Amino acid sequence: MRTQSRRRPPRATLALAAVGTLLAPLLSGCWVGAGGAGSGGNSINVLMVNNPQMVELQKLAPHFTKETGIKVNFTVLPENDVRDKISQDFANQAGQYDVATLSNYEIPIYARNGWLHEMDSYVAKDPAYDEQDILKPMRESLTADDGKLYGQPFYGESSFLMYRKDVLAAKGLTMPAHPTWTQVADIAAKVDGAQSGMKGICLRGLPGWGELMAPLTTVVNTFGGTWFTKDWKAQLDSPAFEQATKFYVDLVRKHGESGAAQSGFAECLNNITQSKVAMWYDATSAAGSLEAKGSPVKGKIGYVPAPVEKTDSSGWLYTWAWGIQKASHNSDKAWKFVSWASSKEYEQLVGETDGWANVPAGKRASTYTNPEYVKEAAAFQEQTKEAIEGAKPNDPGVQPRPAPGIQFVDIPEFTDLGTKVSQEISSAIAGRQSVDSALKKSQKLAEKISKEYEGR
Known part of the structure; x- marks a missing residue:
């Protein structure tokens, strides 16, 4: 059995919740x-x-x-x-x-x-x-x-940071063996424009609970935030969640890829392969494509653990x-x-x-x-x-969690919640609203879930 322990609503409740969420189309x-x-x-x-x-x-x-x-x-x-x-x-x-x-x-x-x-x-x-x-x-x-x-x-x-070794070397920069997000942001600023048409970093901005919200949630975790407290209090307007989201949005807006609000895994893979970005934080599975036969960046990429701030690790599973x-x-x-x-x-x-x-x-x-x-x-x-x-699916942050999951919350409702929140944050990345506005709306969405789970 899975070793994850959680307080879970009754089986019938979960089944109905999942059907309600998944059958919407x-x-x-x-x-x-x-x-x-x-x-x-x-x-x-x-x-x-x-x-x-x-x-x-x-x-x-x-x-x-x-x-x-x-x-x-x-x-x-x-x-x-x-x-x-x-x-x-x-x-x-x-x-x-x-x-x-x-x-x-x-x-x-x-x-x-x-x-x-x-x-x-x-x-x-x-x-x-x-x-x-x-x-x-x-x-x-x-x-x-x-x-x-x-x-x-x-x-x-899992997830890790991929970077162009030659680009950093040309700028006299050294990637730390275990970088913090603060260090990554500093490097992104320094390598932005290092080559013609090259931006500092690629980060997903494409709406989707499995797109934008995957890397962003790992940033939230290591900045000290969480979607819910152990007793299901929504935390999307908490200082830590807000700090992490503003950091992510600011970084991708200042030094990220063009069209970031519509960039997911596939787009970032293309960007780093085509030398349009110097760094990329994403899935470890991407490395196989970067080092494959015929890849124009084969041998040029360095790999280090997922950046952290307040946690020892932050990679997803x-x-x-x-x-x-x-x-x-x-x-x-x-x-x-x-x-x-x-x-x-x-x-x-x-x-x-x-x-x-x-x-x-x-x-x-x-x-x-x-x-x-x-x-x-x-x-x-x-x-x-x-x-x-x-990877620590039961303990990915600085506080206890009500359900396991690193880049997601393991409840049926997260597909709908995560996608809707991602749309708000992607809108902030596109410059159509502020992060404060995006998180205010997102908190209301999460509070609806809190009401369903509190006390169970």
Whole structure:
């Protein structure tokens, strides 16, 4: 079972809350269910996010089909879009998709609501998969309250700071081994304009609970803030939350990428790859793309732990994992795909085909003892493993929390709350309102959640 301890509302309450939040697009008439239509015969339907590692998976899927005879039909969408579509199909149990990419935020919630197929029975019959090789933080984060596994990680990640070593060196600057955010802001100002068209840093500003709010919440944590106190008092207008948000917004407005209010993970990855920014704070999984064959910045990037202020660490814990829909009529075939896509053999295929630096790592202990991977991913592999193992989902800040989570609050309502708050803060990044105004509105949104949870 997950080791996280929390005071949780009754199971039925959570189920209703999740359905209310996740079915909003359905109730508004924006989507019509598939009526149970889905994959059939010897094929499965997979819905996944458009991150580089998934795009590579799509290219390599013919190897799976050749081995098993199972055809895979992919639907690939940007992060915010894929989350909406997954919640619609799985909450409705439409069965249109057999497998989807879900995170360690959604999987425990979806499992409680009966939307996912458990995987323990498949793991027990498939010893070659080697479940114990999956890193413990990942196994725990994909295990629900009933002690059963409901997901398998495609890759795992924490967060760290990536920076152009050559740009800092040309300016006579040295990146601290464990930087503070104050130091990072100072460096960003000094390297802003170091090359033609180059800004100091890239930080996500794209609305979305899994976009802007992921890095910002880690900044809030280390500045001493929190979304809620241990007794569910909303804290978005607290001095620490306000200080952290103003710091983040000011930094990206002064020294961040152009179009920051519409920049997410993909846009920042492009910016640093194209030498439009000198630094980037984001997911450790990005390093594989930066160090991949053909990357114009391969060998030029340095990697240090997530910046801090009042905490010893601030990196998040996250995995894009595979979940099998309970309504799938092809769960056995779906497991074959899931086990292949999360296997040691798939990592070997990526290493041989696309280079070992591009392996979807962060999930298996054996990856970090593989000589080929360790050699090619030398620039970042140790920092990534340390960040994942050092993440503290139960204790990410300076005060007790009512629910686990580093870059999110592990309650069903956070998808809606986090997204709405992100829209307000993104508006501040765009200069359309002040941070004070954004947080005043956000506090009112969070107080509605407080009323639901206080006293439980």
